[in-house]
Amino acid sequence: MNVSRLLSLVAGFGLMASISAFALPKASDIYPKMGLGYNIGNTMEVPNDPTNWGNIVPNKTIIDGIKAAGFNTIRIPCAWYTHSTNGVIDENWLKTVKDVIDLAIANDMYVMLNSHWDNGWLEDNVFDGAHIDRNGQNSTTDAKAIAELQGKFWTQIANYFKSYDEHLIFASANEPGVNDHRGSGAAYTDNGQLGFGADRMNILKDYHEACLKAVRATGGNNETRTVIVQVPRTEHDKADLLSAQYPEDPAGAGYTMAEFHYYPYQLAFMPADESWGKVYYYWEDQTTGADAAHTCSGSATGSKSDIEKTFSKMQKLFSDKGIPVVIGEMGIAGHYTLSGSDLEMHQKARAAWYGYTVATAKKHGLVPVVWDTGFEGTSAKIEDGSINVNNFTIIRRQAAYGSDLGSVVDKQVMNAMVTQFAAAEEYTPAQKIEVKEGDKALWVTYNTKISTASETGTVRLNFNGGVDWSQYTAISFQLRTEPVSVIGCVGDSTKGCNGYAWTSVDAFGMSTAASSWSDFHLGAMEDFKSVLNTVTIKLVDADGDKADGLKFKDKSKVTAFGINIYATQLQGTMYLDNIVLIKADGTCDTLQSFDADLPDTDGIAKAQLIDANADGTGPEFVAGIKAVAAVNSKMFVNVQQGYVNATFTAAKAGEASAKLINGLGQVIASQNFTAHAGANTVQLTTGYRGAAMLLVKQGSQKFMQKVILK
Incomplete structure (x- = not known):
């Protein structure tokens, strides 16, 4: 990346009018x-x-x-x-x-x-x-x-x-x-x-x-x-x-x-x-x-x-x-x-x-x-x-x-x-950064290893002793993620699938002031797939609202910036490039050129440098250790407005539970009930809309399926 003091067109930082030769x-x-x-x-x-x-x-x-x-x-x-x-x-x-x-x-x-x-x-x-x-x-x-x-x-x-x-x-x-x-x-x-x-x-x-x-x-x-x-x-x-x-x-x-x-x-x-x-x-x-x-x-x-x-x-x-x-x-x-x-x-x-x-x-x-x-x-x-x-x-x-x-x-x-x-804050188009021949980008692969809990993949830039970000109002980068296999959605027990999976992409920052930590939820991996996305996040001062962006107690002593992907049952990739810091006047400075050393990675993340490209693509994904699968059983689901009906077959009678879980892993509806041997139907009601996972457990049996609530 060859970006320094680049004039940007970033949300909230000034509009550069285009000049058209047309009517x-x-x-x-x-x-x-x-x-x-x-x-x-x-x-x-x-x-x-x-x-x-x-x-x-x-x-x-x-x-x-x-x-x-x-x-x-x-x-x-x-x-x-x-x-x-x-x-x-x-x-x-x-x-x-x-x-x-x-x-x-x-x-x-x-x-x-x-x-x-x-x-x-x-x-x-x-x-x-x-x-x-x-x-x-x-x-x-x-x-x-x-x-x-x-x-x-x-x-x-x-x-x-x-x-x-x-x-x-x-x-x-x-x-x-x-x-x-x-x-x-x-x-x-x-x-x-x-x-x-x-x-x-x-x-x-x-x-x-x-x-x-x-x-x-x-x-x-x-x-x-x-x-x-x-x-x-x-x-x-x-x-x-x-x-x-x-x-x-x-x-x-x-x-x-x-x-x-x-x-x-x-x-x-x-x-x-x-x-x-x-x-x-x-x-x-x-x-x-x-x-x-x-x-x-x-x-x-x-x-x-x-x-x-x-x-x-x-x-x-x-x-x-x-x-x-x-x-x-x-x-x-x-x-x-x-x-x-x-x-x-x-x-x-x-x-x-x-x-x-x-x-x-x-x-x-x-x-x-x-x-x-x-x-x-x-x-x-x-x-x-x-x-x-x-x-x-x-x-x-x-x-x-x-x-x-x-x-x-x-x-x-x-x-x-x-x-x-x-x-309200004015919007202006996101900055345009050209991919230069010979530039490098970061390519990260993710492989979860268990199926019953969330795991984290971290990409982190460390600034030893802290750096001064007080002159900057936002940070921007280009990102493309690809859940090559959200294992729970494959539905094949031979591939380590149990029907329940979710991901969350968060940016985070740290400063030396009381070891403060701030994170900002960007979405799920699905939200950044297919095309290279330019992401811009406000850098919020100590008296600001953390809901608006990354909030630092002291922007003059920033010690780290990175991206966490939280996930269950994920095999996927991330392309990351062009990380810049933006000033209030619209100019920006390079934070990270990936021609330099690799950033730190932890957990389920593993990074390498690749040639930068405008599509945000990288090497063919190579799967690591597949998640340990839960019992894969059939469950028939009917989704209607405001409720979900699930029909499943229990091997024996006993206590059972049903849960709807959103993309952040939050339980949005649940019910405990007594199942009997043979066919059972359970209904959950919810006002939630969007993607969720339905999880039904009865004894050692587990039934899971992705649903779209509307």
Whole structure:
């Protein structure tokens, strides 16, 4: 590595504007100006008639009110299919959409114009050939025909708005695949929903590219207009699919954004308690205290830790690679059937959630766009005919609730968003460090030796006597991990597998001040696989918050820095390079060149020097001592929303236990029970979402299986 006093583009340390020779600026130059975003929901996307769901076509009063409230971006969910005949969009409809766009741009706002659900002509048809439709009926989709219609629509839209500047942004779709059928059987691999893997991502990629090609072909400003492409189902846990098969843009790199949506279900939509989980009325410390069951906190979906983890993932997958990210829709319910002090605390909780979420989005390079339905009542029929007691409305858009259209009706939420977003840390793209020919990098292999407990692999740089880091505000490095075999997931007892494994990647630092130790959790090994990731961690002073980064009692006497991988049943590798220390002015100094001596390694880690490369790859992995396997037995698992059923066969009757364990090794649900000889079924309920391990023990038998909780 040949890096010294390198000008960096690191989060929170200044933005270097790019200079483009094209007609419109790149997406990375646009997104910092977009600010807070607002959805004109349940209006222009309504099939056939935008007034059918209670809202009026937005007028100047409403658009002016949205701007005055503090929003600088408007998202217009829009229907095209139901306003077309044989693929030709009605001219009057284009003019109606144009009128709304013009009102927003006259306010110097940015506008995201998308192709919304609109009877599912595209979004319910991310298939090619025979499939089960959203209603469970046999259906057939011609993906080529869908892509052709997508291109036809966007050619007309792009031509109509060709002269508009960068304030108008196009969005290829909305939530492709979100309405896939739910059922049981081999095809329902996504927690009871039809699987959406690389094969279907390839179809979605074609749909996105049909939009991109159509827009670029119209010429003029459209040659470099920013276009947004969506993650499958706009679910963050499908973002890796979009990252791995990102659409090719005829304009080249830098003129697209990625989109996902963020609705933590138990906070956002859940109307009433279920057997598997509770409605969340409260959030973190904004709670009644006595009602913890209805409070979203800890690792629950929608909690602070979940928001940070989710947004950090999107930053690494897209923002750090020069692809800005839009949270195209986000929000949580207003449960206005509550009353008294319960309602008061609920309103405080909602405001706190909105403020924290938009601030965290800004910190990670994401544009937050809140969902707003215009509905202000306490109950309304939704599409399937059921009653929905939630609403998301911030700006008044229906005269039925008052004549003051455009006014802020949820001032607590609006104030929290405006103040916390303004105070939030700015994000700028991660630094770019070129791999120099002849440079060396560090290659570390990991081999656990036991299966019943966590083991640690340490890579550590020691600074004898301590070094002065007081002038630095962050540390950055490039990292790629690869769990070559998380043994428990292989499922073959001859390879030392028992179905239970987890990993955790942490950075740590030490200083001589009271031998202080600080560590910062980065994620699991799976979070850093496939591509070389640039990781930037704040160096926090003694009076700072350790949740923000590595906290030192005295940064002038740092004695060590390193990375720990905690794991059970792991065989894997890590590539590490380009460790630099960053100053507040954006310049940085080399901390470690791996052309020098190897760092210390302990535990299950073993290091060697290799030639540096841009892919973060190294020698073929050679397995060491395989983990001692527990008894491998079959267990049948059924995962539903909020609970897991496990069926297993016990050799004899006796006491048994079942546990769900998350990626940090924490028990998130457990149950003790008496098993009888033969078939047994046990059910665990949990509000946790994400990957976990299910462990059932009965006597000398152990049953383990990875599950995805949702």
